Amino acid sequence: AQRVTQPEKLLSVFKGAPVELKCNYSYSGSPELFWYVQYSRQRLQLLLRHISRESIKGFTADLNKGETSFHLKKPFAQEEDSAMYYCALRGATNKLIFGTGTLLAVQP
Amino acid sequence: EAGVAQSPRYKIIEKRQSVAFWCNPISGHATLYWYQQILGQGPKLLIQFQNNGVVDDSQLPKDRFSAERLKGVDSTLKIQPAKLEDSAVYLCASSLDLGRAQETQYFGPGTRLLVL
Numbered sequence: 724a725q726r727v728t729q730p731e732k733l734l735s736v737f738k739g740a741p742v743e744l745k746c747n748y749s750y751s752g753s754p755e756l757f758w759y760v761q762y763s764r765q766r767l768q769l770l771l772r773h774i775s776r777e778s779i780k781g782f783t784a785d786l787n788k789g790e791t792s793f794h795l796k797k798p799f800a801q802e803e804d805s806a807m808y809y810c811a812l813r814g815a816t817n818k819l820i821f822g823t824g825t826l827l828a829v830q831p
Numbered sequence: 832e833a834g835v836a837q838s839p840r841y842k843i844i845e846k847r848q849s850v851a852f853w854c855n856p857i858s859g860h861a862t863l864y865w866y867q868q869i870l871g872q873g874p875k876l877l878i879q880f881q882n883n884g885v886v887d888d889s890q891l892p893k894d895r896f897s898a899e900r901l902k903g904v905d906s907t908l909k910i911q912p913a914k915l916e917d918s919a920v921y922l923c924a925s926s927l928d929l930g931r932a933q934e935t936q937y938f939g940p941g942t943r944l945l946v947l
Binding site for chain 1: 862871886887926
């Protein structure tokens with residue numbers, strides 16, 4: 724079965740603290756994983772994809788096939804990072820399978 | 832470039848009524864997706880079009896939901912008759928080409944449906 728699990732509904736941190744948003748997946752085959760973000764009153768948008776190995780807005784995510792994880796990390800959180808974050812798996816036909824999302828709240 | 836457009840933004844109906852949502856994808860995007868996002872959950876694919884053909888409608892409740900993309904551009908999603916559990920945000924997304932790996936999907940603002 725293809726599934727994405729985000730165990731935390733809410734993650735609250737203080738500005739400047741490290742952030743780790745957890746994502747685990749279930750997929751038979753070579754997975755393609757993404758992080759999408761939705762800021763308040765904005766539309767869902769791509770943050771980063773594992774194949775690019777890029778850092779966007781200070782966020783990185785490494786695919787760990789042994790642990791079937793794709794956790795999103797940032798060393799120093801900023802208030803503007805507060806948003807809803809969704810981990811997604813690319814399934815057959817290019818459709819996205821989303822997790823339930825984690826709300827990141829960065830306190831001043 | 833203009834993003835994915837959706838209308839209406841909000842809709843309130845009573846159960847057993849019908850409702851239709853409209854989506855205009857980014858110009859030139861061949862693939863169009865409709866997702867349903869129930870409160871507290873991630874988006875779930877309902878139907879996917881490549882040009883005007885259906886690629887995947889395995890999770891579309893076909894007894895009440897229908898969708899079309901007649902000219903391979905705009906799309907309409909219809910619910911008839913609506914049930915209380917259809918209350919959700921309906922998201923439309925588009926991407927340039929189905930066949931390319933890691934193809935980015937661009938999302939519209941969504942239509943928030945409340946069924947009373």
